[in-house]
Amino acid sequence: MKLERLTKKFFDGLEEGVIYARKCTECGAIEFPPHYACNTCGYNETTWITLSGKGRVESLFRPEFITASESLESLGRPYCFGRVALEEGCSINAVILGVSRKNTVKLWDKLPLPVHAVFTEIDGYKTLHFMLDEQ
Amino acid sequence: MVKGKIGKYSRSVSIIGVGATPFMDINDDPELLGLTEGEAFGYAALTAMEDAGIKPRDVDFFYHGSANPYFVNGSITPNMQVAEWFGMRGKGSVHHSEACCTGYVALEQAVMAVASGTYDVVLSGGVEMATGLPDGKKPACYRRRLTLNDIFPDLISMVDRAYGRALYGGHGIIQDDWTELYARENNISDELMDDILNTLAYHSRRAATLNPLAMHRQPYEEVAKEKGFSNVMDYLKSEYNPRMTHYLRVSGNAPTADGSACCIVCPTEIAHRFKQKPIEVLAIGASALDLTIPHLEKKATAEAGRQVYERTGLKPEDIDLLLVNDFLLSSQFLAAEELGYLPKGEGWKYVLEGRTAFDGDRPINTNGGRTSYGHAFGASGMADIYEAVLQMRGQAGAHQIKKMPKTTMLRGFGGGQNVRVEVLRVAE
Numbered sequence: 276m277k278l279e280r281l282t283k284k285f286f287d288g289l290e291e292g293v294i295y296a297r298k299c300t301e302c303g304a305i306e307f308p309p310h311y312a313c314n315t316c317g318y319n320e321t322t323w324i325t326l327s328g329k330g331r332v333e334s335l336f337r338p339e340f341i342t343a344s345e346s347l348e349s350l351g352r353p354y355c356f357g358r359v360a361l362e363e364g365c366s367i368n369a370v371i372l373g374v375s376r377k378n379t380v381k382l383w384d385k386l387p388l389p390v391h392a393v394f395t396e397i398d399g400y401k402t403l404h405f406m407l408d409e410q
Numbered sequence: 411m412v413k414g415k416i417g418k419y420s421r422s423v424s425i426i427g428v429g430a431t432p433f434m435d436i437n438d439d440p441e442l443l444g445l446t447e448g449e450a451f452g453y454a455a456l457t458a459m460e461d462a463g464i465k466p467r468d469v470d471f472f473y474h475g476s477a478n479p480y481f482v483n484g485s486i487t488p489n490m491q492v493a494e495w496f497g498m499r500g501k502g503s504v505h506h507s508e509a510c511c512t513g514y515v516a517l518e519q520a521v522m523a524v525a526s527g528t529y530d531v532v533l534s535g536g537v538e539m540a541t542g543l544p545d546g547k548k549p550a551c552y553r554r555r556l557t558l559n560d561i562f563p564d565l566i567s568m569v570d571r572a573y574g575r576a577l578y579g580g581h582g583i584i585q586d587d588w589t590e591l592y593a594r595e596n597n598i599s600d601e602l603m604d605d606i607l608n609t610l611a612y613h614s615r616r617a618a619t620l621n622p623l624a625m626h627r628q629p630y631e632e633v634a635k636e637k638g639f640s641n642v643m644d645y646l647k648s649e650y651n652p653r654m655t656h657y658l659r660v661s662g663n664a665p666t667a668d669g670s671a672c673c674i675v676c677p678t679e680i681a682h683r684f685k686q687k688p689i690e691v692l693a694i695g696a697s698a699l700d701l702t703i704p705h706l707e708k709k710a711t712a713e714a715g716r717q718v719y720e721r722t723g724l725k726p727e728d729i730d731l732l733l734v735n736d737f738l739l740s741s742q743f744l745a746a747e748e749l750g751y752l753p754k755g756e757g758w759k760y761v762l763e764g765r766t767a768f769d770g771d772r773p774i775n776t777n778g779g780r781t782s783y784g785h786a787f788g789a790s791g792m793a794d795i796y797e798a799v800l801q802m803r804g805q806a807g808a809h810q811i812k813k814m815p816k817t818t819m820l821r822g823f824g825g826g827q828n829v830r831v832e833v834l835r836v837a838e
Contacts, residue, residue, distance in 0.1 A: 282572045308573040308702075317412040333704075334583070334590055339655045341562055341663075342582040356582030358704045366704045368579035368587075380656075402576045 276319075281309045284323075289394050289401040294328050296365070297321035305365040328392025330361035332371055332405065335386065337379040346398050355379045359390060359405050370404045411709060416695060416717050419525035422678035424688035424837050425517075427462025428796045429454045430671035433625040433784035435541045437555050444551035445668070447476075447483050451537040452495030454670040454789075458533060459496075462674045463685035466497030469674065470529040473519050474505045475512040475536040477787035477825070481564055482556075484544040492537070509568055510737055510824025512536050513671065513791020518694045518830060520675045530680070535672030536789035542668075556666065568826035570700050580701025584827075585655040588708050589740040596755050603657055606758045608646040610739050611661035611781055613767035618778025620768075620808035623793070625667050625784030662739035667784030671792035673799070678837055687803050688837035692817075693721040695831040707741065708748060710829035711821060715749045718819075718831050726750025729833075730815035731773055731801055733794040735823040737780045742766065745821045746774055749831065773811045776801060791822045795832075802836050 281297070285308055288295040296307040300322055304315035307326065312319050336356045338344070347354050353375040360366045372393060374382065382388065389408040394401050431450050436442040451474065459466060474489035476482065485491055489505040508515045513536040520534035542553035543560060569575045593603050611630070618624035634645030645651065651659045681688035695717030699706035719725075726749065734745045743757035743766060752760050752772060760766050768776040777783050777797035780790060798818040800806045822830040 285573070286576075308577070314412060334587070336583055336586050336590070336656060338582060339585070341558075341654060342585060344578055344582070345563070347578065356579045358583065358587070359579075367577065368583045368702050368704055369577060370579050370582070400576070402578075 276311070281311065285309055286400060289403055292394055294326040294392060294403065296324050296326050296363070298324045305363050307361070307365040307367065326361055326363050328361070330359050330390055330405070331387040332357040332359050332390045332407070333387045334358045335371065335374060335379045335382055337376040350395065350397065354404075357405070360387070371406065372404045373406050373410055411697075411699060411703070411713065413713060414696065414717060416693060416721050418721070419521070420527060421525055422690060423521045423524045423675050424678040424681040424690045425673050425675050425795070425799055425834070426681050426684040426686060426688055427458040427464070427674035428672070428799045429457030429459070429461055430623060430793055430796045431669050432623045433667040433669040433786055433793065435625065435666075436539070436668045437541055444553070445539065446550040447488065447537050447539050448492040448495040448550075450539060450668065450670040451492045451535060451672070454535050454537070454672040455496040455533055458535070458672040458674050461686060464531065464674070469498060469501065469531050469533045471501060471523060471532050472498060472503045473516050473532070473534040474503060475516040475534070475788045475792070476505070476507060476538050477509045477512050478564070478567070479505065479507065481567075482538055482540055482543065482787070483550070507788065508825045508828045510735060510785070510787055511791060511822045511828035511830060512788035512824070513793065513795065514735075514820065514822025514830040514832060515828065516792055517673065517675075517691065517795055517832060518696065520673070521691045521694065524675050524677060531674065531676045533672055533674050534792070535670060536792040537670035538787040538789050539668045540666045540787050561666070568701070570702065574700055574702045577702055580703070584701055584707070585738060586657050587705060588744050589657045591705060591708070592744055596758070598758065604647060605643070606743070606761050607657060607659070607662050607739055608643055609761050609764070610742055610766075611646060611659075612642060613764060614739075614775060614779040615782045617768040617776050617809050618782035621778050621783065624778040624782055625665060626778075626782045658739060662781060664737035664780035664785035667786040669784065669786035669789050669793065671789050671796045673792060673795055681837060689799050689802050690835050690837040692833040692835050693718040694833075695721070696829070698828045701826055706827055707823060707829070708744070710827065711745050711748045711823070711831070714821075714829045714831035718833050722833055724817065724833065728817050729819045730813060731776065731798065731811060731818040733775055733777070733798055733818065733820045735780065735791060735794070735821065736775060737785055737824070739779070739781050741823065742774050742779065746772075749819060749821060751819065768809050768811055776806065776809055776811055794820055798834055802834065
């Protein structure tokens with residue numbers, strides 16, 4: 276096994292607009308965000324792959340007093356939270372940019388909606404957020 | 411997620427003593443303002459020993475749990491710092507910290523220590539003097555009031571620092587994630603879900619009103635009347651009970667409390683030597699999922715529940731009482747359904763019919779639950795175990811449930827998130 280910096284490679288990838296993940300060499304499940312081992316089947320080995328960043332958002336929640344983020348507020352644009360299922364088959368609780376508090380509830384009846392990855396500069400590094408394909 | 415399994419204990423273990431402080435906000439009590447962590451834990455520990463009919467010298471080892479001892483109490487190794495308050499200087503101990511699941515993990519660890527044969531009599535407890543923070547370099551009896559502005563930024567420390575905090579979504583979703591999924595799957599409108607949650611809050615307060623250890627004991631009828639409402643549900647739906655998230659109103663969030671609770675366990679084969687009816691720990695299932703995982707509470711609850719059902723051979727209908735960490739109020743009936751205690755898709759009807767109240771036929775959170783009993787973070791799970799034991803002994807007083815419970819299930823949840831499902835049974 277190789278001692279390596281998976282986290283660093285992930286965030287370096289985001290700086291370049293690339294989403295790195297891992298794939299289990301036994302069951303083929305996507306490990307995202309990337310870790311050494313497979314958390315789907317419990318196998319010890321995974322290899323690098325990249326993700327498209329395309330998927331669909333299945334839920335939307337507006338930020339509230341107890342969940343709002345100072346860092347996200349500093350972006351100066353609307354945001355909310357949502358479950359994102361990526362087209363490669365993995366899912367994550369994520370931040371959806373560009374959806375206002377009001378629209379969060381309005382869009383509930385239209386879910387799921389297609390989203391794509393966006394790479395956001397925040398607190399001195401780049402992270403991964405998503406936006407609706409059609410605003 | 412990767413599934414787990416649990417084996418049979420090498421020897422059976424039972425709870426022989428429980429002790430607890432009330433859950434309270436000591437800022438409101440001039441007699442107790444400045445009560446230290448050692449004094450609170452020491453009280454819970456010594457009353458647990460008294461309950462069992464033993465002395466500190468009889469305890470072989472203890473576990474100390476608190477959700478976040480460095481943030482709340484300015485301490486690391488807090489087990490060592492409290493030991494002398496209850497006569498265990500020099501005895502072995504350890505501290506553990508699993509945020510709001512700490513009190514449930516406390517039982518698991520103590521049971522394993524006894525089941526392994528390492529120790530015979532083990533004390534385990536949780537404590538959090540959570541309404542205050544250290545005041546500079548002053549001794550622990552001086553402190554400043556904890557504010558929401560102190561605690562909310564710190565909650566992110568429960569999220570994985572490699573990825574979870576940067577991706578952030580989990581912290582924003584956890585409050586409503588399972589409720590939204592349930593509402594979508596069962597065609598429940600926002601208005602109906604509001605009625606369900608307000609009914610849960612109402613019945614939780616009814617139980618707390620009768621529980622001398624609960625923090626909020628004023629009946630909602632009285633609160634409503636003070637605000638000019640003749641109907642309590644009108645009050646709970648009003649601007650006086652505003653929404654904190656899409657679904658959860660103030661009455662659906664857990665008020666921060668000061669408090670401590672402890673239990674004492676020993677091998678079941680010697681448990682009858684002590685004062686109280688022994689309560690056997692049949693099995694404890696465990697799972698943990700980071701906040702970035704969609705539907706983590708539902709998944710981890712199902713996994714830990716599966717483990718205990720497989721281990722014990724029990725069926726959901728064998729469970730007489732359920733206690734659920736409900737710092738998110740909706741967890742009461744959502745976890746109850748996931749664990750089979752209420753039928754799938756029907757739990758919300760049981761709530762509206764009052765059947766999950768302490769005087770209903772499928773009681774849940776008979777101590778009042780986090781939203782009325784209060785939430786002293788690392789101590790809350792052990793307070794649930796305290797309640798379960800009193801109910802199973804028939805010692806719960808005014809909030810004793812109708813049918814004496816023989817088997818109780820508890821679902822712990824917290825800390826980014828850890829889950830435990832524990833099954834207790836009155837020892838044969």
